Amino acid sequence: KRGRGTAARGRGPGRGERALLTGLCPQAPELSREEKLQLRKEKKQQKKKKRSEKGPAAEPAEPGPPSDPGQPRGEEPPSTPPGSPRPAGGKSKAELRAERRAKQEAERAQKQAKKAELGQAAAAAKPRLTPTEPQSVVKRLPEHVQVDDPAAQRKLAKKLERQQVPLRQDYGTKVNLFSHLHQYSRKKPLTQQMSIPSTVIHPAVVRLGLQYSQGIINGSNARCIALLEVFKQLIRDYSTPPNEELSRDLVAKLKPHISFLNQCRPLSASMGNAIKFLKKEISCLPDTEWPWLTKTPSLEVIYLREKILLAAEAISRSAFEKINDNDVILVYGCSSLVNRTLCDAHAKKGRAFRVIVVDSRPRLEGRETLRRLVRKGIHCTYVMINAISYVLPEVSKVLLGAHALLANGSVMSRVGTSQIALVSKAYNVPVLVCCETYKFCERVQTDSFVSNELDDPDDLIVLRKGQAQLGGWAENKSLRLLNLVYDVTPPDLVDLVITDLGMIPCTSVPVVLRVKSVDQ
């Protein structure tokens, strides 16, 4: 049933082959692969027409994202070499060629006429766009920072409906400055709105989503690793339905799961990068690779091993050079990387150092760090974040983990990190950040407001002597509770970033991103 390369009987090339097959079986109940491609192409063209009708297009001139290699473009261009299709019986090659060329010209003339009447603005915008903006792709704001924009929310609701993923409702009044972010309640998990077992979402993904939203799996690395494990299972349980391309269909099947996880808890930068990598690899797979996927160690395992586990080993080794004898190291919250570094350094028995663990409400993650370090026999002190100016004079260096490193060198990490960096700078204590390169993202952020996460505000309610302070906050109209998850530390407060590529200053993050994109 391969439409490519067969005879084009008197119709225009490109479209002709598929049109031929539709001509053969116009009432086919199941669309063949080529027809599906044809439909897709038509839909895209319609969309393009609609957009250019609306006004001067700021849209990309290319129909369809150029990063979609799954689409067999080779057979599409309107000027296929006329020599390739074999002649049908009867007519000679030359005659067929002439016919095809005539059809081509006719179609081209049609297209030009259409373009001309669709407004000069669209055509003019294209040449204007290309010389001044080599990247004419418009970066749209992700919907999770547009909660107060009703149009964006409606679009999201429609998309979720299409994917059969439930929409999670926001909870409680939000602080005005953060009204563009979602605020969910832990007491109302998303699964209450779904029928179990769900037909669309794989059960492992449902479990993962629940674990994320209830806070059972916490921490950038842990979430990414759990995600990769679940995807491995997903792919193993997947089978290509007939008449579908593996690469396209698998990616399409993954989309509702990703939306579901996003609804449970907004994706972290590490998860985002992992998903991007996976999608790219999958869409590059030809069909014959299907048995390969299930038998050999899959992509996720390779990604996991290289970028997360081996990177942690490399970082721990580099960081060991920076830990001197009789050092007092300050750590904040719970970072798996920092904990591993300190435990490894202690195990190597060359350096005697002690650790000050700083903790903050409401998550109290420092307790977990304390537990892990004390179990290894490291001398620890535990303080709350309000006491840092008291302990900093005796600290020799500060070791922090990161959730993501942004393209301008800013560090996005647990809320409270930028405070520690600021006070350390005032006391002239060097601040070191440990971060694997897979957490580097192309985004640029200068403040902590634009893109953040709001946690359940009920976490701030404290139970003291049987009385819940702030328990009735919802009734009080002028009281809002804010439970931020992340904050952004500017690059001039950070002295050194330790990555698996070596020790770099904060300002070299875009160089690493450039080097990485060249590699891939």
Next chain:
Amino acid sequence: PEDTFRAQLRDDPDVASAVAAIRALLGFLKQDRGETIQGLRSSLLAAIDTLSRVDSSVAVSSGGELFLRFISLTSLEYSDYSKCKEIMIERGEIFLRKVSLSRNKIAKLCHPFIRDGARILTHAYSRVVLRVLEAAVESKKRFSVYVTESQPDQAGQKMAKALRKLNIPVTVILDAAVGYIMEKVDLVLVGAEGVVESGGIINKIGTNQIAVCAKAQNKPFYVVAESFKFVRLFPLNQQDVPDKFKYKADTLKTSQNLTEEHPWIDYTSPSLITLLFTDLGVLTPSAVSDELIKLYL
């Protein structure tokens, strides 16, 4: 190799110690009788080690490491070992040639920044700075120079003598007078013994003070350094600079307690430096790390 190195240093006092080291390494490479590439590498590393024991400056170790990287960076996939060695020697010659020309390149880049009537402050004895000022004189600029005396070896006097030979009006000042003179100068120009990954520099002791004073009075602080001085260190503070660079090689060998010795170098952080002039171009301190990534990765 140590003898050739010492001989080179004695014959040509104008050559940088790192260049002499590279010449010595090249000679060593030519004489080497090993049969394998791995063996060659390890003997070269040992040679670099012995050289740094003679002269423990940062430039020698960084120059040696870069030399090794440069010659082994090509595809050495020839089955004939002697052919590989030939290629390595050839690349070594190219490296040496590039390195010897670097000072002139830097002088060409830097002298336009010295305006007519400028008053320049410099520190201790730096041959690169001398070359830059020479180029400025050749382009018919008039300027005056203040040099710090730079204890404990009074290297500033040597610099002053060299400058007087070029007919530049020069004043020697005490190290302690830098804060006093800073309001009179227009720019500060120093050399470097090593440029670290953060974009900071390692230079003769006293440089950090000058940088801090310059920053406080908003005077530009320029550094001139050849690219072979780029080194893969990342010191967080003064203490973090390894001991083998802080003290002279002889002191390291003979002294009992290093804390009683006075260090010869200090570390200036990148936030105090305005621009670095290198043979790779005029760089800001944050661009140094980019160049290092390109050089070393």
